[in-house]
Amino acid sequence: MDVREYRDNEVDSWEEVNLIYNAALKQVQTKMEILNDEFQRVHKYNPIEHIKARIKSSGSIVKKLRRYGYESTIENMITYVNDMAGIRIICSFTSDIFRIAEMIENQKDIKVLSVKDYITYPKASGYKSYHMIISVPVYLSDRIVDAKVEVQIRTVAMDFWASLEHKMHYKFEGDAPQHIKDELVECARMVADLDNRMLLLNEEILELSKAQEG
Numbered sequence: 001m002d003v004r005e006y007r008d009n010e011v012d013s014w015e016e017v018n019l020i021y022n023a024a025l026k027q028v029q030t031k032m033e034i035l036n037d038e039f040q041r042v043h044k045y046n047p048i049e050h051i052k053a054r055i056k057s058s059g060s061i062v063k064k065l066r067r068y069g070y071e072s073t074i075e076n077m078i079t080y081v082n083d084m085a086g087i088r089i090i091c092s093f094t095s096d097i098f099r100i101a102e103m104i105e106n107q108k109d110i111k112v113l114s115v116k117d118y119i120t121y122p123k124a125s126g127y128k129s130y131h132m133i134i135s136v137p138v139y140l141s142d143r144i145v146d147a148k149v150e151v152q153i154r155t156v157a158m159d160f161w162a163s164l165e166h167k168m169h170y171k172f173e174g175d176a177p178q179h180i181k182d183e184l185v186e187c188a189r190m191v192a193d194l195d196n197r198m199l200l201l202n203e204e205i206l207e208l209s210k211a212q213e214g
């Protein structure tokens with residue numbers, strides 16, 4: 001059953017769900033932009049390269065609920081689909097990932113519901129990213145609603161890898177030829193090496209600039 005079918009009976013509910021998740025996304029995105037600006041003022045650089053935000057399509061919601069064995073109802077969607085609202089924060093260096101995660105944790109009105117650290121513990125496929133499910137209060141005219149947002153934090157290089165791997169996953173529906181999987185694992189190793197070398201280079205550049213200023 002398509003979630004959109006609910007529009008006939010519960011137009012308000014479906015529209016309200018959309019409105020609430022959109023508001024939650026906007027709030028988290030603005031918070032991240034403010035933190036990035038503040039970081040620039042204090043530390044003279046931006047940890048965030050860019051931010052992508054999206055609301056999950058109704059088709060993907062239905063697929064996910066089906067995969068989990070639940071009926072496509074608004075209640076099940078709110079309860080079981082953690083990534084209705086998703087925000088991806090792309091940064092330059094691996095160290096920025098943990099800095100950004102900490103800044104999110106320190107926000108008083110954000111509750112961190114769960115964390116998956118695929119940076120410290122990458123997946124066997126080579127996938128690396130830091131995932132947080134958070135909840136933010138959305139202030140409506142007559143009440144406050146907590147809405148879940150999935151936050152993914154990763155470097156530019158990790159994002160490049162994940163986009164291609166995601167494409168492959170969909171193309172072959174999880175049954176990709178072994179040599180492609182092997183090549184992707186090798187590319188993930190190269191991405192990790194590149195991230196590490198860029199981080200070390202950046203640290204050296206910062207040290208040299210400090211020494212020159214002093």
Ligand code: 0O2
Pocket residue numbers: 060064080081082083116123125127131162163165166
């Ligand atoms: P899609 O199509 O991107 O939306 P949960 O979402 O918490 O119920 P799960 O899978 O336990 O389910 O959560 P996890 O591991 O935190 O993954 C959430 C999302 O991270 C996935 O959403 C993907 O977007 C991304 N992701 C996780 N593992 C991989 C991976 O191996 N490769 C790539 N490219 N992306 C990954 P969806 O809903 O599974 O998919």
